[in-house]
Amino acid sequence: MNQQYPSLLLQKAVDEFSKLPGVGKKTAMRLVLHLLRQETEEVDAFGKAITQLKHEVKYCKVCHNISDTDVCQICANPSRDTSTICVVESIQDVMAVEATQQFHGLYHVLGGVISPMDGIGPSDLQIDSLVERVSKGDVKEVILALSSTMEGDTTNFYIYRKLADKSVKISVIARGISIGDELEYTDEITLGRSIVNRTLFTGNI
Amino acid sequence: MNQQYPSLLLQKAVDEFSKLPGVGKKTAMRLVLHLLRQETEEVDAFGKAITQLKHEVKYCKVCHNISDTDVCQICANPSRDTSTICVVESIQDVMAVEATQQFHGLYHVLGGVISPMDGIGPSDLQIDSLVERVSKGDVKEVILALSSTMEGDTTNFYIYRKLADKSVKISVIARGISIGDELEYTDEITLGRSIVNRTLFTGNI
Numbered sequence: 099m100n101q102q103y104p105s106l107l108l109q110k111a112v113d114e115f116s117k118l119p120g121v122g123k124k125t126a127m128r129l130v131l132h133l134l135r136q137e138t139e140e141v142d143a144f145g146k147a148i149t150q151l152k153h154e155v156k157y158c159k160v161c162h163n164i165s166d167t168d169v170c171q172i173c174a175n176p177s178r179d180t181s182t183i184c185v186v187e188s189i190q191d192v193m194a195v196e197a198t199q200q201f202h203g204l205y206h207v208l209g210g211v212i213s214p215m216d217g218i219g220p221s222d223l224q225i226d227s228l229v230e231r232v233s234k235g236d237v238k239e240v241i242l243a244l245s246s247t248m249e250g251d252t253t254n255f256y257i258y259r260k261l262a263d264k265s266v267k268i269s270v271i272a273r274g275i276s277i278g279d280e281l282e283y284t285d286e287i288t289l290g291r292s293i294v295n296r297t298l299f300t301g302n303i
Numbered sequence: 304m305n306q307q308y309p310s311l312l313l314q315k316a317v318d319e320f321s322k323l324p325g326v327g328k329k330t331a332m333r334l335v336l337h338l339l340r341q342e343t344e345e346v347d348a349f350g351k352a353i354t355q356l357k358h359e360v361k362y363c364k365v366c367h368n369i370s371d372t373d374v375c376q377i378c379a380n381p382s383r384d385t386s387t388i389c390v391v392e393s394i395q396d397v398m399a400v401e402a403t404q405q406f407h408g409l410y411h412v413l414g415g416v417i418s419p420m421d422g423i424g425p426s427d428l429q430i431d432s433l434v435e436r437v438s439k440g441d442v443k444e445v446i447l448a449l450s451s452t453m454e455g456d457t458t459n460f461y462i463y464r465k466l467a468d469k470s471v472k473i474s475v476i477a478r479g480i481s482i483g484d485e486l487e488y489t490d491e492i493t494l495g496r497s498i499v500n501r502t503l504f505t506g507n508i
Binding site: 102103104105106107108110111114118119120121125127128130131132133134136138141143144146147148149151152155156163165166171172188189190192193196197 | 307308309310311312313315316318319320322323324325326330332333334335336337338339341343345346347348349350351352353354355356357358359360361368369370371375376377393394395397398401402
């Protein structure tokens with residue numbers, strides 16, 4: 099549909115919305131018209147929430163997680179285990195691991211994985227600051243919790259080599275078939291790895 | 304996933320985004336983090352485009368289409384045929400009809416259709432102002448271009464009765480099988496109607 103907008107203001111708002119990932123012109127139009135139907139205060143709150151976030155957001159000086167303060171809530175929490183660092187790609191991954199309630203150490207947010215195809219090299223990521231954190235000596239274990247992709251594996255290996263001369267244990271999160279998955283539908287690489295990396299059955303699940 | 308946000312500002316922005324129709328918490332988070340990666344000026348432009356639209360947008364006094372001016376570009380255009388009014392539900396529908404380049408008259412945007420289930424009655428729509436426009440006598444034809452739904456049909460009938468005593472021709476856009484559709488997959492009501500409302504074959508398509 100070759101769209102001629104009845105209003106320049108409308109067109110500008112639709113253009114801005116359609117810059118968002120996964121939002122086309124039609125969806126953008128729908129979202130903008132939805133906002134137009136809301137109260138002025140609500141629309142102002144929407145606009146403000148976004149600009150305020152961009153202007154005022156901080157990143158934790160220690161782990162690079164998003165934060166309202168210089169040091170994030172997790173790093174500043176005295177009850178967390180400071181000897182374990184879980185290395186993740188993104189803020190979402192911190193939230194995902196936190197939601198499991200299975201990890202009580204600290205995080206280190208890389209900001210991505212090494213991906214030469216996308217022009218992302220080690221220097222674009224928070225790898226040097228990870229090495230620096232580990233060098234301080236307090237850290238006993240670094241858990242690599244990156245995506246199970248070629249890029250994730252490359253990054254794991256890069257970090258492993260960077261930390262090779264430090265006296266720190268380096269582990270990687272378990273790969274295997276997901277809870278609830280049926281063997282028949284599991285891809286063969288995952289299934290193969292889960293056989294190689296089998297663990298002792300103790301009667302507990 | 305029971306999400307604990309690492310930042311209140313982030314949470315506020317995600318909450319605002321997830322109020323949009325069809326946007327869940329996960330999508331909202333993805334969109335917000337996308338915006339966070341953009342330049343500050345771009346984020347400001349995004350926020351401004353939306354609030355500015357809400358504050359400065361106007362609706363055409365004549366046809367109720369969205370507009371930057373008191374009377375919209377279409378109503379103000381002297382080359383449009385002022386004797387024909389196409390009645391549509393929404394701004395998007397004006398744009399859809401305009402995109403066909405088959406209509407050169409004016410529009411009337413109802414702002415919805417009569418839908419008792421959603422609490423939308425005739426008084427919530429721009430029906431009185433349509434009757435008023437027609438009463439002025441200049442209008443020769445009113446084309447009803449509403450959705451082919453129960454609500455659309457109800458609204459068509461309501462408008463038809465409201466205009467019954469005016470000397471105006473009332474037409475409804477053709478319903479039939481879509482161009483490119485195969486008969487086999489056309490629903491029987493549409494197919495039935497398209498047989499009843501068959502038109503003379505003139506050799507042109």
